[in-house]
Amino acid sequence: MSKNYNKLIKYTLFKLSVIPLSLLVISSLVFVLLRIAPGDPVDAILGSGADDIAREALRSRLGLNESLISQYFNYLEKLIHLDLGESLSNQEPVIKIIQNSLPASLELGIISIIIAILIGLPIGYLGLKNKNKKSDYISRIFGISTYAIPPFWGAMMAQLIFSVILRIFPIGGRFPIYQQSNNITGFIIFDSIFKNNFLALQGALYHIALPSITLGFLLSGIFSRSFRLNLENSYNSPYVEAAICRGIENKNILLNYALPNALLPILTISGVTLASLAGGALLIEVTFSWPGIALRLQEAITQRDYNLVQGIVIVTSFMIVSLNLLIDILIAFFDPRIEY
Amino acid sequence: MFNFKKINNLTISALCILLTLFQSSCKTNIDSKRITIASSGKIDSLDPARANTLKALQLLSSLGDTLYELDNNGKLIPKLASKMPVISKDKLKISITLKKNILFHDGTPFDAKAMKFTIDRFQRIGTNNYILDKKIKSIETPNKNTLIINLNKPTSSIEGLLTSVNLTAISPSFYKNHINKFLNNDFVGTGEYVLKSFSNEVQILDPNLNYWDAKPKNQGINFVGYSNSASLYGALKSNQIDVLLSNSIDDSQRKDLNLLSKNKKIKEGVSNPIEVSFITLRTNIEPLNKKEIRLAIAKTLNREKISKKVSYGLRDPSKSIVPQIFKGDNLVSWPEYNPKEAITIFMDEGFCNGKTLNLPLTYRSNVPTDKLIALYWKQDVKANMGDCFSININGVESTTIYKNLSEGLYTSVILDWTGSYSDPEAYLAPLLSCNKLDKDICYQGESVYSGSFWGSKKIEKLFLESKGLYGSERLKVLLNIERLASEAIPYIPIWVSSQKAWSQKNISKPVFNGAGKILMGDLEIINE
Numbered sequence A: 001m002s003k004n005y006n007k008l009i010k011y012t013l014f015k016l017s018v019i020p021l022s023l024l025v026i027s028s029l030v031f032v033l034l035r036i037a038p039g040d041p042v043d044a045i046l047g048s049g050a051d052d053i054a055r056e057a058l059r060s061r062l063g064l065n066e067s068l069i070s071q072y073f074n075y076l077e078k079l080i081h082l083d084l085g086e087s088l089s090n091q092e093p094v095i096k097i098i099q100n101s102l103p104a105s106l107e108l109g110i111i112s113i114i115i116a117i118l119i120g121l122p123i124g125y126l127g128l129k130n131k132n133k134k135s136d137y138i139s140r141i142f143g144i145s146t147y148a149i150p151p152f153w154g155a156m157m158a159q160l161i162f163s164v165i166l167r168i169f170p171i172g173g174r175f176p177i178y179q180q181s182n183n184i185t186g187f188i189i190f191d192s193i194f195k196n197n198f199l200a201l202q203g204a205l206y207h208i209a210l211p212s213i214t215l216g217f218l219l220s221g222i223f224s225r226s227f228r229l230n231l232e233n234s235y236n237s238p239y240v241e242a243a244i245c246r247g248i249e250n251k252n253i254l255l256n257y258a259l260p261n262a263l264l265p266i267l268t269i270s271g272v273t274l275a276s277l278a279g280g281a282l283l284i285e286v287t288f289s290w291p292g293i294a295l296r297l298q299e300a301i302t303q304r305d306y307n308l309v310q311g312i313v314i315v316t317s318f319m320i321v322s323l324n325l326l327i328d329i330l331i332a333f334f335d336p337r338i339e340y
Numbered sequence B: 001m002f003n004f005k006k007i008n009n010l011t012i013s014a015l016c017i018l019l020t021l022f023q024s025s026c027k028t029n030i031d032s033k034r035i036t037i038a039s040s041g042k043i044d045s046l047d048p049a050r051a052n053t054l055k056a057l058q059l060l061s062s063l064g065d066t067l068y069e070l071d072n073n074g075k076l077i078p079k080l081a082s083k084m085p086v087i088s089k090d091k092l093k094i095s096i097t098l099k100k101n102i103l104f105h106d107g108t109p110f111d112a113k114a115m116k117f118t119i120d121r122f123q124r125i126g127t128n129n130y131i132l133d134k135k136i137k138s139i140e141t142p143n144k145n146t147l148i149i150n151l152n153k154p155t156s157s158i159e160g161l162l163t164s165v166n167l168t169a170i171s172p173s174f175y176k177n178h179i180n181k182f183l184n185n186d187f188v189g190t191g192e193y194v195l196k197s198f199s200n201e202v203q204i205l206d207p208n209l210n211y212w213d214a215k216p217k218n219q220g221i222n223f224v225g226y227s228n229s230a231s232l233y234g235a236l237k238s239n240q241i242d243v244l245l246s247n248s249i250d251d252s253q254r255k256d257l258n259l260l261s262k263n264k265k266i267k268e269g270v271s272n273p274i275e276v277s278f279i280t281l282r283t284n285i286e287p288l289n290k291k292e293i294r295l296a297i298a299k300t301l302n303r304e305k306i307s308k309k310v311s312y313g314l315r316d317p318s319k320s321i322v323p324q325i326f327k328g329d330n331l332v333s334w335p336e337y338n339p340k341e342a343i344t345i346f347m348d349e350g351f352c353n354g355k356t357l358n359l360p361l362t363y364r365s366n367v368p369t370d371k372l373i374a375l376y377w378k379q380d381v382k383a384n385m386g387d388c389f390s391i392n393i394n395g396v397e398s399t400t401i402y403k404n405l406s407e408g409l410y411t412s413v414i415l416d417w418t419g420s421y422s423d424p425e426a427y428l429a430p431l432l433s434c435n436k437l438d439k440d441i442c443y444q445g446e447s448v449y450s451g452s453f454w455g456s457k458k459i460e461k462l463f464l465e466s467k468g469l470y471g472s473e474r475l476k477v478l479l480n481i482e483r484l485a486s487e488a489i490p491y492i493p494i495w496v497s498s499q500k501a502w503s504q505k506n507i508s509k510p511v512f513n514g515a516g517k518i519l520m521g522d523l524e525i526i527n528e
Helices: A002-036 A041-046 A052-061 A068-080 A094-129 A134-148 A151-165 A188-194 A198-235 A238-245 A250-278 A282-287 A293-302 A306-334 B004-031 B054-063 B112-125 B229-237 B251-262 B291-298 B303-311 B339-348 B368-384 B398-405 B425-432 B457-466 B471-488
Strands: B035-040 B068-070 B076-078 B093-097 B136-143 B146-151 B193-198 B202-207 B221-226 B243-245 B267-270 B275-281 B357-364 B389-396 B412-418 B436-438 B441-444 B491-497 B500-503
Touching (some): A002 A068, A002 A306, A094 A188, A134 A198, A151 B229, A188 A198, A250 A306, A282 A293, A293 A306, B229 B251, B251 B303, B251 B368, B251 B500, B357 B398, B425 B471
Parallel strands (some): B035 B243, B357 B412
Antiparallel strands (some): B068 B076, B275 B412, B436 B441
16 A cells, blocks of 8 residues: 555656646747737737837837747746736736636536536436436436537527526626625635625525536536446446345445445546636636636637736646646545556 | 435425525615616726727726717817817917816816826827827926917817827826826726726726716616627616617627617617728739729629618618718718629729639628628629629638738728727728828828728828818818728728617616717616
């Protein structure tokens, strides 16, 4: 066991040492790709109406008239000092913009995954329990359909039905208009609980409900399909057969033998999904006007806000790499069969 | 095994409780006597020196005041100024007398020094400071209520410039730490509303109880941004907002909202049309360097039909690049739709009967109406022009287009323009002025940046002449400039658009000022 732990520590240290290199490659790629793309922040800010002098003046003010090499090294130097610079479009520190929008995406992502698990796992279980029966077919169709629904269409339908026609949920936004966010961590639900502000909590839950249920619903198919498959494999494994032969109760077999092994892949899927959602669920954010990181990134790309795009990509890349590493460690911790 | 029935009952009960809680949360908003206005997108900055989006300018016009503004008929009226500006004989000095006893939201007095601070700051750091174009030499403040603007050269557009929201008066004491940098998330001006809170998505405005002019008729404004047209439309239809203000809402939804207003289910307010859409023709390459070819192309564009098919008749077909409101009753007409004449010209120029003129037309892929215009024009040409003329369309993202216009990458491109200030010059100069030209080809200047590369010495002379004139004389010269352009056809005007706003039945009809800004203070709940 301790030998395995040593290997795990070595593996973790190796992965940690690779993170800066990965980030350097990513940040350099983003830097180059942004500059290759036609148009620059000056064109986005001034449109087609300004003359050459005005453009040059703004370009100079934004530091865009320096050579690319010089811009690149300035950028790297700042990055080493954890300075992501200022947004070119409004001179706000990039880190502040990320601090405001990343919690929104993470909050939505985490709650959506919880909902996906809450929907997906029971459906997967029911499918397996009634194998080759009507409910099994329904669960399989559900799994495939939710996976196949285009997110923007699903989100628009949910908005149309529940916000416009039934008027149960708000059309968009993260908190009620009349109520300002309590910014401690940026996670409104957590902040309102921490501040004991029931009204804020109520408003936050009311606003996150529809986007998170929609996203959770769309993600649940992966969980139901995967859970059903892994639970079935677990039931067919020798250790479960041995448990059945020993006369152990069905409930205990499920909870103590089959489920723990079937849940390991769910942990991996949850982690990978959360990692992908750390960069935001763009279509959901756009549809529900959710002020998350993906929406910010999209706007920043449109405005050719180099610093903001670079900052968002670096921070989300870091989160994705870190989350993947964390999942590897967790799986190694829970599953002693895995060696590194 | 699990008792699913029990779980189901529990889940349903929990959902019911949650929904009840949510509904009560929603009710708080409905009970509010504030008015919620929704618009598309977010606001990055409330700094008048930085703001350049329609939404930010709209909000600033409620939070602050300019020296002058345009009334609904396009007439210049004093706002923070007490009377019309006095211009010296040599036309190099403009004296403006300011109103007295006006306070900023922070309690400090508005005076000539504050106005000088505002203009100087805009000239120094303003993103759009090119609109002043070094026109101002210096500003004097001989006393608290007099502002003297010394000009580098005579310019008649300065009056119009003083209506620009970018020159909204700001409090020097509040902005003392932001003399050379933007203050994005706060604002202190003299307007009818005070900014209570600001986030990129939601801005809350309270009435300014010390406002020097008529107080707002409502108890405050919640200004909210949604990221897409469907959400805006849905929010109004489901009563989640009181007023929808958007120029970027899809035309099919505009049509539906227009229908609802005709059936008196909502109210529709329309501004003066000030946004011009047009096609730029690159005149420095063959065969578009021939005026006759440009004329023939212009005659293939059926504006009326495009307006009906694309905008459901909600945008006015326009044969001018200057909105009518700035021209009074004077008309300058650009070439009309006439496919028969177009064919004749094409034949005279050696096209038709096996030789087709193929026009590459670029449209902004992120502007839905541009694509529809391009598609419709292409089909119409295909149906009516035989083998004389055809159009190849290509969508490119707008920022890329703006970057490449001056590089001459687009043979023809669909664009739009709203003047930075309320004056015909703000439409003509950005499209027609040229600093360096040879015959009809412009090598340096604004017509290069608009992608037409067309220039005229006569027009440059007239621009110069207009700077020393005022009133109807000046307008006459500016109309002459447009007339010359309409004969050369470097552009093909398509339509002119208005700002629109829709309000719920229990809210008064939205009204706009002459510059296309909604008068928020006039909105009131009328059916409580």
